[in-house]
Amino acid sequence: MADTDKKYDDMTPEEREAYDKAEKAREDAEQAALPYKWKQTLQEVDISIPVPVGTRGRDLDVVLKRKHIKVGLKGQSPILEGELCKDIKLDDSTWTVDNQKEVNIHLEKNNQMTWWEHVVTSAPKINTKKIQPENSKLSDLDGETRAMVEKMMFDQRQKALKKPDSDELKKQQMFENFKKQHPEMDFSKAKFT
Known part of the structure; x- marks a missing residue:
């Protein structure tokens, strides 16, 4: 913990607020540094990866496995590669190229009752305890x-x-x-x- 040996539960409300704010800023900076953006619900993970304008599906090397992902331009180092945080449902996971400038990947979670800490295990983790799920409508x-x-x-x-x-x-x-x-x-x- 930054600047303190105190446990979170022993902190005053003001100290907790300052700690949470600092942790959020650190987490936001780590996530912004990734070569992709991602968001999730309990059921799915969606990833957006910017690619050079004019990129087509045939220009890409995309591999989705139950516990592994690889995305990149053919003949170049992968933009995203590694072991996935959790298993995915391969048959329900897809990828597309949007406007020839962005790869959109939709991963369907196998366990739809957990939040992912990161997309791949080598990426910085997010604090899943701070996730505010969207309110769902009865409809x-x-x-x-x-x-x-x-x-x-x-x-x-x-x-x-x-x-x-x-x-x-x-x-x-x-x-x-x-x-x-x-x-x-x-x-x-x-x-x-």
């Missing part, structure tokens, strides 16, 4: 996941209002239906829990 989710999230949100609101959650409402409805189907029974002493 972006598949039907089953969306239904589960909406149920959880409804139950959370009901609990905050001290009202029955969806499961309790379902039980109450089933009990009411049963009472209607069996008017001959006396439910006056029935307890619903």
Whole structure:
């Protein structure tokens, strides 16, 4: 840690802020020095590599493997090469040349529950604990996941209002239906829990 032997947890809020700011500046400088730009979500990593104007796909040497990447111009040293941070899904990973001046690489993560610290293991790491994921919209989710999230949100609101959650409402409805189907029974002493 810079200028201090203190552990992060023992720092004052002001010291933490200064440390975080210095670490962010160092990380930003390291990332800016790379010959490519990259961004990620939990599912994928996208890399942009500038190349000379007029570059076509046939001018490139691009190799994507489950745990390795190589990108460069044929006959020259690779611009990006090394062991990937984590495994990728080869069949879902692609590359294209954009406007004959940029190579765009899309890597589909094999483990879609982790953030990558870097693209290749030889590159400087980023602090994945500081990543702020983008808020996803309910409309972006598949039907089953969306239904589960909406149920959880409804139950959370009901609990905050001290009202029955969806499961309790379902039980109450089933009990009411049963009472209607069996008017001959006396439910006056029935307890619903």
